[in-house]
Amino acid sequence: MSHGYHVRFVGGPLDGRVESRPQPQPEPMPTVTHVHLHGGPKIVHHYDLHYAVEYGCEYRLRDEG
Structure with a gap:
């Protein structure tokens, strides 16, 4: 089964x-x-959460500084 929607994590441990x-x-x-x-x-x-055309959406590490 192919999944057409992807959630990507950017930064940090994930x-x-x-x-x-x-x-x-x-x-x-x-x-x-x-x-x-x-x-x-x-x-x-x-x-x-941020939206990305190529992935659907992505979660980016929050800058705590």
Whole structure:
């Protein structure tokens, strides 16, 4: 089965990840939060929604600075 809609992540620990979906979400989430848990402190990254003609939409790492 071929998926015609792609969601791409740009920056941070999810950089380069592409999720394929059969169709676009009617209302995509404006922000995705990624929480990285390991032996040290919790690390939180926020990705904001941007539309991209070639991918459908992409989430870009929020510049916290």
